[in-house]
Structure formats: C-alpha cells, structure tokens
Amino acid sequence: MEIKNKKALVFGGTSGIGLATCEQLIEKGADVIAISRDPSKANSVKHNRLTFEICDVRIEEDVKKVFEKYAPFEILISAATGGSRAAGPFLEMDILGFKNSFDKLWGYANVVRYGTNYLSSDGTIVLVSGAPARRMKPGQIALSAVGGAVENLVRGVANEIAPRRINTVSPGLIDTPMFSQEGEDRKTFLNSATASHSIKRAGKPEEVAKGIIFAVENDFVNGTTIDVDGGWVNS
Numbered sequence: 001m002e003i004k005n006k007k008a009l010v011f012g013g014t015s016g017i018g019l020a021t022c023e024q025l026i027e028k029g030a031d032v033i034a035i036s037r038d039p040s041k042a043n044s045v046k047h048n049r050l051t052f053e054i055c056d057v058r059i060e061e062d063v064k065k066v067f068e069k070y071a072p073f074e075i076l077i078s079a080a081t082g083g084s085r086a087a088g089p090f091l092e093m094d095i096l097g098f099k100n101s102f103d104k105l106w107g108y109a110n111v112v113r114y115g116t117n118y119l120s121s122d123g124t125i126v127l128v129s130g131a132p133a134r135r136m137k138p139g140q141i142a143l144s145a146v147g148g149a150v151e152n153l154v155r156g157v158a159n160e161i162a163p164r165r166i167n168t169v170s171p172g173l174i175d176t177p178m179f180s181q182e183g184e185d186r187k188t189f190l191n192s193a194t195a196s197h198s199i200k201r202a203g204k205p206e207e208v209a210k211g212i213i214f215a216v217e218n219d220f221v222n223g224t225t226i227d228v229d230g231g232w233v234n235s
C-alpha cells in the first residue's frame, strides 16, 4: 500500500514504538490519529497531519467510538501495552498479575474486532508482540504467553479478513519510555539485557517503526511475524 494520503489510526501512538511509527507515517504523507489514555505525553510533537485522541484500548465502548469518529481508514496499528505485566517464575507469580498481563491481548482484540469493520478493503493492520513470544528468558512466562497469543490471533484473523491484511511486528529490547531507569542504571540494564544477542545493544523505536512501515507497504506480506529484535530470537 502506498502510504501517501492514507488515514492511519495508531493505538499506543503517543510514546516509544507507536510514536516513532506515527512520525514515519506522517513523513510518508499519511494523516495520523495517535491514540492513548494520556496523549499529553507527546505534546511536544506537533504536525498538521497529526491528531491526538484519548482512549483506553481495554474499554470496548470507547474503542468503538474512536472508530466511528475517524472511519473510514486504510491503516490500523496497535502498539498499546494495555496494562501492567507480571514477571518472575510462574508458580510464584500473583495469579491476578498473570491474568492482567493479558490486557495487551484484550486491547488488541478490541482494536481488531471493531476496527476491521471500518477498514478499507485494501486496508492493513499491524500489531506489536515481542521477542519473548518465541524465545523467553527466565521470568518472562507471562510476556511469552501473551506475545504467543497475539501472534496466533494474527495468523488466524489474516484468513478471515482477506483481502485486508494483518501482521505482527516483534521487537527485541527497545530503548523506550517503557523502561523507567535513568542514566548509568539505564545503560547498565539495556547493555546487560542484550549481551547475549548477536547485536549487543538495545534497539531504537525508529528501527521497529521501519518494520511496521514495511508491513504496511508490502502487499505480499500477510498473517506473519516480522522480527526486529537484534537477533534475540536466534540467540
């Protein structure tokens, strides 16, 4: 799909990977609606093709209202984390924390289920999973279970919504506001978490956004996962 003059809705488009994707879509000439619970965090980003919208992806009625307001559109992306994520060994994990980790999946389910109705017949959807879906490290069982569910949702839905397309982009460790550490602590964390990968550094949100743009632009890519992970899954 040529992005120029298309309309794109980006859930989670106010920070990190989602925001970088909005910026690349705008550079390519799309009109972009960046959506999250608190878009004020992206206040410094201004463009006449960029609109901010408030919505929590977990609230079905609010998601439907966003689609009704901006329909029709050709590009639908969600990078919205959804809620909190549980870490640690499964048997020791607070079961509510484990269940809440699936907020990401429920948010994506709302976006796909209600958004597809308003997507053009040549339209395309991209969701964001994560490398633990297919290669988990210790303590990442919740992340892995959710990521695997997202990737399988996409594989199945691709056959239902054709000729519209849907794909997943799977990032490795990416230097975004998702991580709260600052200064030397942040450097140490990002370096040690990527030391076993073939590319020994954290990725940039712009690098993942390029993967998302590839999935949008290439009309022969469908129902699959594109890894942008510095070699994590293969390490």
Ligand SMILES: NC(=O)c1ccc[n+]([C@@H]2O[C@H](COP(=O)([O-])OP(=O)(O)OC[C@H]3O[C@@H](n4cnc5c(N)ncnc54)[C@H](OP(=O)(O)O)[C@@H]3O)[C@@H](O)[C@H]2O)c1
Residues within 6 Å of the ligand: 011, 012, 013, 014, 015, 016, 017, 018, 035, 036, 037, 038, 039, 041, 055, 056, 057, 058, 079, 080, 081, 082, 083, 104, 107, 128, 129, 130, 131, 170, 171, 172, 173, 174, 175, 176, 177, 178, 205
């Ligand atoms: N960074 C990494 O290392 C990494 C690795 C693997 C996978 N990922 C995945 O990549 C995606 C983007 O992550 P990121 O690193 O770019 O994180 P981020 O910088 O924290 O951005 C997350 C975005 O999602 C929005 N969001 C979160 N919960 C939401 C909700 N319930 N409703 C609507 N919007 C919501 C946030 O805005 P509000 O807070 O305003 O709602 C924000 O715009 C996520 O799915 C994450 O799991 C990231």
